[in-house]
Amino acid sequence: MLFFSFFKTLVDQEVTVELKNDIEIKGTLKSVDQFLNLKLDNISCANESKYPHLKSVKNLFIRGSTVRYVHMNANSVDCTLLQDASRREAMVQAQTSK
Amino acid sequence: MLPLYLLTAAKNQPILVELKNGETINGQLVNCDSWMNLTLKDVIQSSPHGDEFLKISECYIKGIHIKYLRLPEQLMDQAKEQNLQNMEQRNRNNQKRRGQSSNPNANSNASANANSNNSNSAPQRQQ
Amino acid sequence: MSTSPIQPEQTSIQQKDPLTPNVEDLYLESYAFTTAAAIVGSVDRKIFVVLRDGRNVFGILRTFDQFANLVLQDTIERIYLETEEAQESVPKRFAETYRGVFMIRGENVVMMGELDIDKEDDHLQEWQQIPFPEAEKELTASQAAKIKEQKLKSKNLLTKGLISDFAPSDLY
Incomplete structure (x- = not known):
């Protein structure tokens, strides 16, 4: 849930998604779901030769399981908030596992 | 109309199933369930590179191994027809139950429902 | 109701x-923020789907469900033969075949997107079309080579105590 909420805060930001096949796709994050599937608008692909049809693509739905990295602007991330949320999540986990 | 609904509508029709390992199974769909497990009959199984063939009279495929299915062309139109007929039938039954006698209401209801159900997976908020 | x-x-x-x-x-x-919400906008539009085995599939999205199982109509499968070096003399080649009504199991999807039908074939102008069986053969050959290379790589990494998550079925 934590990263789902984190991605929700990143909606409408520009991100670069690096897939497990090394392809990088830059776009505006429009939506995310519980599986961390991503929906991007305004795509531009760094490695054009792999997916030549991406030039005429308006928006993209990327399955979460195929993502290696999501690069984002450092300014859009509130690290202290993230740390707080992680600590809370860890406490909840510890309690449920007892 | 959900994909699994379409698959159920494909019963007794020839389909092609490609498994995750690349094998293709051609046969007549006997049954399917909500996990996409299938039973087929009069099956021809081909190896991933199309070099070996096996003829099998009956076959069970576990849904989790499926990559994709190819269905008959006319299935889409058939299923949509069926769906529309079922919807209209259901609406007629509902109206009989509610005892609505005014016809204009019945028509607009049927078409509104048909519209909202044709755009799929509409959340069933009409409870 | x-x-x-x-x-x-x-x-x-x-x-x-x-x-x-x-x-x-x-x-x-x-x-x-659900899978369905992300996909519903693309219904009855021409989309492309990249599958985990590397296939590029183009068709009109008809239905889908919460697992992102997709049903496409008038589907064509296209193979783009990758060119290592950007050479002017070597034409980039592609091939197409008709697949009809295609139901894809959601877990096999890497990505999918809406195509701009006015621009969708623009990139094909620079590509040369070849018969599908020929392209298929070349593709399987290059995939087999890639798998061999990756397996060797994984073996080498293992000797150094590093794990590689290469799966021979993921050729996207």
Whole structure:
């Protein structure tokens, strides 16, 4: 849930998604779901030769399981908030596992 | 109309199933369930590179191994027809139950429902 | 089933016609961050799907469900033969074949997107079309070579105590 909420805060930001096949796709994050599937608008692909049809693509739905990295602007991330949320999540986990 | 609904509508029709390992199974769909497990009959199984063939009279495929299915062309139109007929039938039954006698209401209801159900997976908020 | 029109929960969103609610809006307003909400906008549009085995499939999205199982109509499968070096003399080649009604199991999808039908074939102008069986053969050959290379790589990494998550079925 934590990263789902984190991605929700990143909606409408520009991100670069690096897939497990090394392809990088830059776009505006429009939506995310519980599986961390991503929906991007305004795509531009760094490695054009792999997916030549991406030039005429308006928006993209990327399955979460195929993502290696999501690069984002450092300014859009509130690290202290993230740390707080992680600590809370860890406490909840510890309690449920007892 | 959900994909699994379409698959159920494909019963007794020839389909092609490609498994995750690349094998293709051609046969007549006997049954399917909500996990996409299938039973087929009069099956021809081909190896991933199309070099070996096996003829099998009956076959069970576990849904989790499926990559994709190819269905008959006319299935889409058939299923949509069926769906529309079922919807209209259901609406007629509902109206009989509610005892609505005014016809204009019945028509607009049927078409509104048909519209909202044709755009799929509409959340069933009409409870 | 009620006969009253479906009202979205947030009334601040403008309502075009209360009698025929826009399904997309319904999803986007109250089920905003779900798989279905991301896909519903693409229904009845031409889309492309990249599968885990590397296939590129183009078709009209007809239905889908919460697992992102997709049903496409008038599907064509296209193979783009990758060119290592950007040489002017070597033409880039592609091949197409008709697949009809295609139902894809959601877990095999890498990505999917809406195509701009005015621009979708623009990139093909620089590509040379070849027969499908020929392209298929070349593709399987190059995939087999890639798998061999990756397996060797994984073996080497293992000797150094590093794990490689290469799966021979993931050729995208």
